[in-house]
Amino acid sequence: MAKESLRKFYGVLIVMGFISSVGVVRASAQTIIDEWNAVQAPKPPELKSVTVDAKTTALLVLDIVKQGCNDKRRPRCVASAPKIQGLLKQARANGMLVVHSLTSSSTAADILKEATPRDGEPIVQSSVDKFFGTDLEKILKEKGIKTVIVVGTAAHGAVLYTGSGAALRGLGVIVPVDGMSAEDAYFEQYVAYHMTKAPGVGQKVTLTKIDMIK
Numbered sequence: 001m002a003k004e005s006l007r008k009f010y011g012v013l014i015v016m017g018f019i020s021s022v023g024v025v026r027a028s029a030q031t032i033i034d035e036w037n038a039v040q041a042p043k044p045p046e047l048k049s050v051t052v053d054a055k056t057t058a059l060l061v062l063d064i065v066k067q068g069c070n071d072k073r074r075p076r077c078v079a080s081a082p083k084i085q086g087l088l089k090q091a092r093a094n095g096m097l098v099v100h101s102l103t104s105s106s107t108a109a110d111i112l113k114e115a116t117p118r119d120g121e122p123i124v125q126s127s128v129d130k131f132f133g134t135d136l137e138k139i140l141k142e143k144g145i146k147t148v149i150v151v152g153t154a155a156h157g158a159v160l161y162t163g164s165g166a167a168l169r170g171l172g173v174i175v176p177v178d179g180m181s182a183e184d185a186y187f188e189q190y191v192a193y194h195m196t197k198a199p200g201v202g203q204k205v206t207l208t209k210i211d212m213i214k
Contacts, residue, residue: 041189045196049212050174054094058145059087061098062130062152062162064115065106069153069181076188077153077181084151084179085114087210092118097143099123101130101158129161136162137169147172149213151179156187163195167204176210 032039061084063069069077091098100117102108102125108117117123124134131137140148148171150163159180167173175195182188195205 042193045192045207047177047208047212048206049214050206050208051214052147052149052174054091054096056144056146057149058097058099058140058143058147059091059149060101060130060151060162060166061088061115062101062150062158063103063106063154064100064112064152065103065110066112067103067106067110069112074153074181074183076183076185080151080153080179080181081112081114083176083210087149087151087176087179087213088115090213091149097140097145099136099139101125101136101152101162103127128157129165130158131162131165131169140171145171147174149174149176151176153181154187155180155182155191160191160194163205164198164201167201171204173201173205174208174213175205176208176213178209 064077064081064084068074069081071078088098098117098121100111100115100121100123102110102123104125104127106125108123111117122135122139124130124136124139126132126134148163148166150159150166150173152158159175163173163175173195175192177188177192180188180191182191192207196202196207
């Protein structure tokens with residue numbers, strides 16, 4: 001009887017252990033998709049005032065073209081265009097290098113009037129990473145650029161990838177949140193957070209606003 005009782009007891013323990021292990025497996029199998037609605041947005045990154053040296057700083061104006069910056073596709077981009085225009089005026093008045101970019105399918109004629117390049121201002125053309133397949137890195141190096149101010153659209157495209165590319169090349173990166181835009185506010189939110197927290201990138205990035213740049 002004692003042996004039979006022991007066998008039953010150990011059998012119960014085995015079953016309980018199996019059930020417990022299944023529970024652990026199920027718990028560990030949770031993905032971000034399973035937890036999506038339970039995730040809380042973190043506190044917003046701090047915006048900081050910055051003072052730049054115009055001689056070693058370049059303003060990158062990315063993809064402000066009619067195909068992506070219009071009332072139908074990205075009204076938030078249209079709203080940012082006058083602010084970018086003001087920053088351009090300030091940069092040019094201080095002799096700062098200004099570089100424009102085009103999407104893979106646009107031309108210089110497609111750039112909005114608020115961001116129209118002046119004679120002599122370089123224009124590069126690529127997909128979301130404006131360093132890829134262009135002379136952007138060479139242009140910046142030849143001018144002794146140490147810091148870039150990145151504005152444009154889309155926040156989760158050209159701004160994210162070009163800004164990250166600049167940081168990974170050792171450049172300081174300034175991102176004015178009112179100068180980057182997307183079709184959805186969430187895209188802008190996660191880019192702002194990513195740019196200040198991503199390994200290898202966050203240490204090089206300063207988040208700010210256009211009127212906080214001197």
